[in-house]
Amino acid sequence: MRIYNTLTKKVDDFAPLKGGIARVYSCGPTVYNNAHIGNLTAYIYSDILQRALLLGGFKVQRVMNFTDIDDKTIVAAQEKYPDLPAKESLKKLTRHFEKLFLEDMTEIGNDTKSLQFVRASESITEIQNLIQNLVKFGVAYTADDGVYFNIAEYSKKRKYGQLSHVDAPAEAKARIDNDEYDKESARDFALWKKQKTGEPAWDFEIDGQNMAGRPGWHIECSAMSVRHLGQPFDIHTGGVDHIFPHHENEIAQSTAGSQPEVYARFFFHNEHLLVDGAKMSKSKNNFYTLADIVKKSFSPLDFRMLILQSHYQTPSNFSWENLTAAHNRLKAWRNLAELRWQVSDVEDDGQQDIVKRLLESAKQALLDNLNTPETLKYIDQSIDEVSKNMAGLDFAAVNMIFDFIDKYLGIKIYDHTPDIADSIKELIVVRQVERANGNYGKSDEIREALSAQGVEIKDVSNGVIWSRK
Numbered sequence: 034m035r036i037y038n039t040l041t042k043k044v045d046d047f048a049p050l051k052g053g054i055a056r057v058y059s060c061g062p063t064v065y066n067n068a069h070i071g072n073l074t075a076y077i078y079s080d081i082l083q084r085a086l087l088l089g090g091f092k093v094q095r096v097m098n099f100t101d102i103d104d105k106t107i108v109a110a111q112e113k114y115p116d117l118p119a120k121e122s123l124k125k126l127t128r129h130f131e132k133l134f135l136e137d138m139t140e141i142g143n144d145t146k147s148l149q150f151v152r153a154s155e156s157i158t159e160i161q162n163l164i165q166n167l168v169k170f171g172v173a174y175t176a177d178d179g180v181y182f183n184i185a186e187y188s189k190k191r192k193y194g195q196l197s198h199v200d201a202p203a204e205a206k207a208r209i210d211n212d213e214y215d216k217e218s219a220r221d222f223a224l225w226k227k228q229k230t231g232e233p234a235w236d237f238e239i240d241g242q243n244m245a246g247r248p249g250w251h252i253e254c255s256a257m258s259v260r261h262l263g264q265p266f267d268i269h270t271g272g273v274d275h276i277f278p279h280h281e282n283e284i285a286q287s288t289a290g291s292q293p294e295v296y297a298r299f300f301f302h303n304e305h306l307l308v309d310g311a312k313m314s315k316s317k318n319n320f321y322t323l324a325d326i327v328k329k330s331f332s333p334l335d336f337r338m339l340i341l342q343s344h345y346q347t348p349s350n351f352s353w354e355n356l357t358a359a360h361n362r363l364k365a366w367r368n369l370a371e372l373r374w375q376v377s378d379v380e381d382d383g384q385q386d387i388v389k390r391l392l393e394s395a396k397q398a399l400l401d402n403l404n405t406p407e408t409l410k411y412i413d414q415s416i417d418e419v420s421k422n423m424a425g426l427d428f429a430a431v432n433m434i435f436d437f438i439d440k441y442l443g444i445k446i447y448d449h450t451p452d453i454a455d456s457i458k459e460l461i462v463v464r465q466v467e468r469a470n471g472n473y474g475k476s477d478e479i480r481e482a483l484s485a486q487g488v489e490i491k492d493v494s495n496g497v498i499w500s501r502k
């Protein structure tokens with residue numbers, strides 16, 4: 034299997050370091066509002082990575098965190114529940130959005146069952162131990178408002194900027210306490226922030242000083258990933274916006290002093306989802322959640338298909354037009370699956386061989402740096418192949434295709450294509466009788482009634498084929 038590694042800036046061969054188990058850490062959501070479709074894009078691609086690793090013959094241990102303590106969650110909790118004690122309001126807000134996030138994850142077809150979710154709020158001891166160690170190693174110092182990472186000290190032994198190629202700041206001890214900042218602001222960053230009025234705080238004594246407060250965002254992921262996966266672990270995932278400062282700072286925090294030289298062996302970063310070619314933002318009114326998509330009668334899996342149609346390293350573009358195209362592709366797959374209720378099984382060894390070959394190509398495309406557009410191309414070809422003879426299907430060949438789609442693309446076809454109700458079947462028969470008797474007006478009326486119930490019909494030489502719209 035091959036994966037692009039942001040650390041080496043090339044597509045590298047991948048195999049897990051230990052025991053055939055790929056240990057993967059995915060930066061999870063900051064649970065202070067509904068995930069937007071850009072966030073969900075990152076999680077669809079990392080879910081595909083997990084599936085590709087399985088396809089490559091590896092086992093996978095994957096951890097995802099909930100960022101339930103950071104600048105944004107704290108502000109949102111204070112605004113939403115001003116009368117509750119700070120820790121309680123934070124918990125109430127973040128648990129609510131965790132639940133909504135998990136619902137979105139399931140709806141877009143991501144495998145949440147094999148993911149281990151961890152929370153920053155439940156890793157405070159590990160976070161504090163790591164900070165204590167960084168102070169001991171001489172790469173962290175206390176200030177009036179918290180504990181900071183000392184980039185100049187770190188740089189004496191290790192290179193800061195391995196991932197983002199941002200240079201270590203020339204001016205030592207210029208500090209920043211925001212969790213998020215841009216490349217121009219590379220400087221000593223906050224590991225721990227002393228409590229400000231109204232903020233939640235966890236006890237912490239360091240160098241004899243009372244530092245009750247809360248962790249910075251970057252240290253949370255360093256502590257949680259290594260706690261659950263060990264170090265070095267295999268793959269760290271996130272969107273490209275995480276390269277700097279988040280992942281760069283994680284590397285620095287986890288490789289200082291006597292810690293191992295390598296934090297994560299591979300960094301997997303997805304490009305951003307654009308909306309109508311532009312960055313998504315609330316001010317531009319092009320900011321969507323899954324609920325907005327569902328409101329327009331599209332399914333969350335149509336959205337998944339749209340994302341899979343782009344390679345994770347190219348910015349994908351969301352537009353209603355693109356979503357319609359994705360919907361139509363998924364509809365064609367489902368319509369084929371619906372034929373299983375309507376035609377007989379015709380064994381065709383030659384067809385099975387062709388489908389096997391095409392699925393092998395689909396597999397190789399996925400293993401080659403997750404080339405999902407290419408994978409979809411081979412799936413479409415295999416669907417065309419088995420659809421050649423609509424009077425009968427080779428069910429074994431069809432099952433092979435849908436098994437692949439279900440396991441490796443996360444789109445369950447059979448679950449969404451049950452047989453139609455008997456009342457609809459009866460209506461189809463009544464229409465056929467009316468049509469045979471030349472009552473075309475009546476037969477058209479029935480066609481429209483069926484359409485209103487979401488079923489389309491097509492007259493073929495030996496009867497009628499139905500499909501869902």
Ligand code: AMP
Nearest residue numbers: 062063071072074075271272304305306
């Ligand atoms: P956050 O909750 O802000 O940390 O974001 C969750 C994940 O979504 C991170 O991996 C981000 O890099 C990713 N992300 C944010 N915006 C987009 C976008 N427009 N397209 C793809 N991924 C994104």
Ligand code: ZN
Nearest residue numbers: 060061254279
């Ligand atoms: Zn993270």
